Amino acid sequence: MKVTSRQIVLSRPFITERGARLHQPEVAFEEYGRASGPVVLIAHGGLSNHHAAGRYSDEDPAPGWWDGLIGPGLAFDTDRYRILAANALGGMFGTTSPRTLDPATHERYGPRFPDITLVDIARFARAFLDELGIEMIHVVAGPSMGSLVALQMAALYPEDVGAVVAVATAGRMPPSGMAMHHLICNALSMDPQFRDGWYDESRPLPAMRWVAQMMRVYYTHDRAFHRIACAPVADGPEAQQQRSEAVRRFLVGDFQLDARDRDPNCLIATLRAINSYDLGRHSATYEEGVARIQCPALLMNIDTDGEFPPEHAEEVAAILNARRPGQASTRVLRSDWGHLGCVRELAQMNQHIVSFLRGRQ
């Protein structure tokens, strides 16, 4: 499927929860499927982008990250639905963010970009859909941060969201995940070249190279490391040294590419927003906040995910099903990859989503 990345400017300023005003907000997005079909909104992960499916050209080494779910006859059937994937507010791939120009100053926002919350990201996605004249969202879906945005939208706009599919998810950000995000932010801001966010954009921040390695360790399970580094190496006196070297190569490989695509200010803004995520924020209790979600929900966490283990999906489902039995379904995805399974275990996901949506025509 050949796709193009598009850009629009919203006709109204966006006002953050804390009252900051973003003028002429831009949104980078892609669109797949039937222009007149029911709308499916795909929300991406924290370090990801709006290129959820297809290829820009035949030379692309890989398609979008959920290409195995988006296409003719697939879970998000392009013969049926109008599928939109937008870059999140604060993201680094074209949407208004620390990287984009502030129309008031004609300089990049940089560290002056206002603090945003996960609720802001959800509201901004809604503003994007409003701009396209879309009121009803048949399904909102996503992995990782995308799943949090999906659940948040279902809670913010319960009458307008028909169903939610959340992969590698939770009802509020777990504290160990918050710790990892603080770690990343600290690594970047402690880099002498960070300069309070006014770093030289023309070359990758040294700390970013290291952060890219760390994320590889954190988001990859031991079983995947075993496949990469241990299974190919037979026992023997040099075996452990070879395994150690294979691990090291996995860690540092292609980091140049990673570093180029990762803007420190955007990463910090995004991770802080993720840390703010708590469905209970605007309610008297957490449970009441979760229960604002009225639509059917499919929650799929990965058995080896250290950041969002299955118990977090179970918790949200239990709260929903206590009030509306059968509203929420959970599935445990089997993966060697840990959190990265949310963009790798597409066959399993496709099957579960097809079943889920079949019941929701």
Add this chain to the structure above:
Amino acid sequence: MKVTSRQIVLSRPFITERGARLHQPEVAFEEYGRASGPVVLIAHGGLSNHHAAGRYSDEDPAPGWWDGLIGPGLAFDTDRYRILAANALGGMFGTTSPRTLDPATHERYGPRFPDITLVDIARFARAFLDELGIEMIHVVAGPSMGSLVALQMAALYPEDVGAVVAVATAGRMPPSGMAMHHLICNALSMDPQFRDGWYDESRPLPAMRWVAQMMRVYYTHDRAFHRIACAPVADGPEAQQQRSEAVRRFLVGDFQLDARDRDPNCLIATLRAINSYDLGRHSATYEEGVARIQCPALLMNIDTDGEFPPEHAEEVAAILNARRPGQASTRVLRSDWGHLGCVRELAQMNQHIVSFLRGRQ
């Protein structure tokens, strides 16, 4: 229990597996209990030291890290045993390491310190005991790296080791753990002030401060973060922000102390040694290598340990019990703390070790 840190110089040079010669090797150690009792050797964790029990003075804020296991009537009963805890080769607390002076040059070894393996650390511990005229080791015990050293010694000297107690352990270093170690080494060596290991010793390396934070995240389970940051905070609009801030404080607190005690070259040498650990290294197969251990073994891993989950203890025990039924016992320690449980869950450990040793009088 009042204790003192002592130092001896070995009467013979130590020769590493790779053939490097360390002259006048020094060993820092502590001794507890009955001078004439059966010998218990305590091996410490990778970032830890030989201060396993007691206090140097009444003003010490805390005792040694296994104080709850070492004392009158405790698992390692000071009324019965002669208990020795030595700083490992390459460690930063007084034993020959990158920090100590090379007698040949009268300068610190620094990055010229030879590469050492986990086998070297085990052999060096043996050389220390030889110097004290000790042949038979009644029990060798330790957490984390100490458990690897303990198992390695039991495999190297099967006739001289009476029993082994290994906490948070494995038969070879898991690849995700190797990845974490590479990460730490990379963070340090990528610091511009590292200068190939010739950093200014008088002040902490900037990257070390950050590495200390990262280790806090990696070795602490989400449940412990929950106790620290979430349980004390009631639901509400500012709750998540307060939790995020509590997590951040835990991450950065007391890092000055951490950084001062952690020498980058020593850390790198130690982590590389740990990565080399593989009981199968000198045997035709891994299983044969593990089976060199002939003594009774108690293997206790922690349910929430991401680095050494219980399956690693089960694997070693299964290999041993296949050849000598009943040789190995495993216990799963329950902890909110993840890997850090290996120095926190002392009550559980004490009970299991007492039972284990009772059968081994």
